[in-house]
Amino acid sequence: RKEVEQDPGPFNVPEGATVAFNCTYSNSASQSFFWYRQDCRKEPKLLMSVYSSGNEDGRFTAQLNRASQYISLLIRDSKLSDSATYLCVVNIRYNQGGKLIFGQGTELSVKP
Amino acid sequence: DGGITQSPKYLFRKEGQNVTLSCEQNLNHDAMYWYRQDPGQGLRLIYYSQIVNDFQKGDIAEGYSVSREKKESFPLTVTSAQKNPTAFYLCASRRGGNEKLFFGSGTQLSVL
Numbered sequence: 001r002k003e004v005e006q007d008p009g010p011f012n013v014p015e016g017a018t019v020a021f022n023c024t025y026s027n028s029a030s031q032s033f034f035w036y037r038q039d040c041r042k043e044p045k046l047l048m049s050v051y052s053s054g055n056e057d058g059r060f061t062a063q064l065n066r067a068s069q070y071i072s073l074l075i076r077d078s079k080l081s082d083s084a085t086y087l088c089v090v091n092i093r094y095n096q097g098g099k100l101i102f103g104q105g106t107e108l109s110v111k112p
Numbered sequence: 113d114g115g116i117t118q119s120p121k122y123l124f125r126k127e128g129q130n131v132t133l134s135c136e137q138n139l140n141h142d143a144m145y146w147y148r149q150d151p152g153q154g155l156r157l158i159y160y161s162q163i164v165n166d167f168q169k170g171d172i173a174e175g176y177s178v179s180r181e182k183k184e185s186f187p188l189t190v191t192s193a194q195k196n197p198t199a200f201y202l203c204a205s206r207r208g209g210n211e212k213l214f215f216g217s218g219t220q221l222s223v224l
Contacts, residue, residue: 045215100145103154
């Protein structure tokens with residue numbers, strides 16, 4: 001079983017749709033969680049950190065469920081510009097520092 | 113502006129040749145990382161360094177080498193022992209611990 005697993009894509013949705021991505025992690029020593037966005041052949045960019053109480057940034061909402069060991073990302077009112085690959089990243093306590101584990105990514109394609 | 117600079121953007125390697133990818137950051141970050149990304153796949157960790165003059169192997173270190181002589185710099189050498197080097201290479205850094213990761217713009221390495 002992979003340490004971090006994301007919904008397999010691609011997700012093809014019309015503009016204005018609401019779409020949700022899920023990500024599960026297996027290591028209970030996981031301490032912090034992030035969603036990154038990656039456009040084709042570009043570097044990943046931080047979309048949002050994920051906090052225990054859940055957090056929202058405009059059309060984006062992130063949730064964390066420690067008991068079930070999953071995080072989610074909800075995108076409301078999808079725009080064409082939201083088309084990208086979304087990466088779930090988990091930071092695990094490791095050797096007095098942290099070890100970052102990346103999910104394989106979920107591709108989103110928003111159509112007119 | 114603070115950031116991470118990777119160079120070159122594109123690099124071609126001849127068979128049997130060693131090539132070095134540059135990564136420089138002026139964010140005063142302690143931790144630096146090298147990742148490899150193959151088409152349609154997630155990021156895999158090659159090497160990381162949590163402090164100057166120290167570095168650790170990641171999940172796919174064979175055929176690669178690194179140095180960390182200065183806090184700002186973490187070059188990656190792809191040696192001739194790496195038989196399948198064609199990939200997108202990403203350098204990243206963070207302050208440490210549970211902090212978020214910042215990425216350079218990547219180097220696309222191809223074999224001639």
